[in-house]
Amino acid sequence: MDFTGLISSLPTLPFFFTMFLAIYLSAHFVIFRNWSPKLRPEAASCLISLAHGTPAVFLAIQAIIADTTHGFASINTRFQNSVLEYSIAYFLMDLCHYLTFYPTDILFIAHHLATLFVILTCRYLVFHGAYAVLILLALAEVTSLFQNVWTLSSARRADSKIAAQVFAFLSPPFYALYSVVRGLAGPLFVYRMVIFYSSGAADNVVPRWVWVSWISVVIMAISVSILWISNLWIELYKERIFKLEKEKKIR
Template sequence: MAIEHWLLPLIVAAFCSIYLLGYFVVFRKWSPKHRPEASSCFMSLFHGTPAVLLAIPALLLPRPVRRFAAPNTGLQSLVLDFSTAYFAVDLLHYLFFIPPQASLYVAHHLAALFVFLTCRYLVAHGAFSILVLLVLAEVTSACENAVTLTGLRKTESAVAAKVHRWVTPAFYAAFTVARGLVGPVFFYKMSAYYLSGKARDVIPAWVSTSWIVVVGGAILGSILWISNLWFNFFRVENNVEMNKAIDV
């Protein structure tokens, strides 16, 4: 049996094991309310940065491969499988543990899986553009997980509260640069190429158009999300400063 036939299920099993390890061992003493989200973050730590480290060499290939319509290489396909497995398991996490209010995350994961699976198994081309976007999406993942985990514990731990206060603006800044500045520029170049029809021989128009819609929606959602976080951050900081002034 070819390696690609069993590699994806194997990676899915690995991420399931990591999630269960977090839920039943690492965070077993945490409150039931926070254990699922903490376990999801724990699993994400084994995806975000590793995915970036895998994707970078997959992108730093000879120029003919660094094109929007280039055929996927073996390493690029591996990265796509790696991220597909993670998003599939994390999707199960949201479906089982998270209330309906998290439907936006479910939609995001379904959209990401659509892009990964069509790129990997349907057209077998275009991984260069998808992996660049993956790097931009996951390069801030470790920092985001630190924000989430410390946020879950900040009311119970002074250390967690201190780390949360320090790491939050750093994450916001990095996310803003990656998703709000670099991401849109690359998205424009990718969209212009696919809409020109240059990739139509290897990537059907409906596939590339779907990628544009999904990625465009994700970038817009990210910009709105981080803008709201910045607004709340400065509002809280302003209230803290006002309270200090009143106390003085």
Template structure:
């Protein structure tokens, strides 16, 4: 006889699964890596197991939801997707707090993301459609970004890693720019106009929706600045190589 796991009990299982995966990466897969790189590498591992599955789950939850609106009530499956991401971000946040406490930007990013997901999932139980669309746009670059990051960690030591890093950089930058610099802001503007109009205030308190706008807007701005700096570095290196070869 199959025993169904109650919806609210999924999060501990998800948290435990990502925790075990992180420890497996740290102590087994990356055991021969320098201690300097093992936390980031293990973080990339769990991110790989979160990003693409989260996109597929979120797309399915969006397309098969009975109502697709900025403030529509969360479906059961949309809540499951939120729990999946909450579990991942909790594990990754803990590894930053324990092993990389000086990485304030990522810690702030994870705390902000968790605030948005948790308030949507457990406080107002509305608005998952909006957040899952943003999750899809953000995590579409996850697989490429994590492989790029792993290659970047070892590019000074391994020629093959340096080659992968070099090959992946332009397409990753381009995809990230489209998703985080164009599509994301466009959807965010539409979402912000809707929430600020007050049309959702009967199901989502204005302080909640306003906080979502501030957090998501800050994350988008940070992403744009990050990819802009990467493009600057990319073209700067390209110009320097051209000068050396001329």
């Protein structure tokens, strides 16, 4: 299928936002209607994240490959702009979700606002730099499938044996993949961005304040991600130690 032609021919931002809204409402009132009202909003958020994450990775990669002249200073192609709008629509929808159900969750709201700033300035202000932004997007979303299944199973593990088993099985590989992507691949690519943009090679198309803002946002996001996954590794280690000690006492 020619995704390039299909995506580029759509009135992308309104179309994609309507799509994510429809998925979100379907999750609330159809797919997760039997879940408790406390868990339903988080499940709906996970579903739109699933609809965005993995497709965004493949679309971003295809949009980059389709542009044979891609680089940190290259002008955005029409297809790349459409993929950026696909992510803008998702983050706007999920931001509405957090403002409605979790208005005090400042960390996630700030994350979404910062991410939107990067994508919006790339798409509507400088019209350059989609190559870098799309690679960052792909790195951020490559763990989306695992993370959302992990989140959903975590939400139901207290009252579902299957969910508890999925959570226990998925945690180590998810943590490992997330650690490699956010702790190694992400920082290495950001380093390449810093080297290129600080050379001044893109100052005529991506103003210094823009790329400095992008780098700052990404570094903060990576730092928070590393802290988050580090805490999860610690929790997993403590749980395993507790389980081993409990088994020893039984014996």
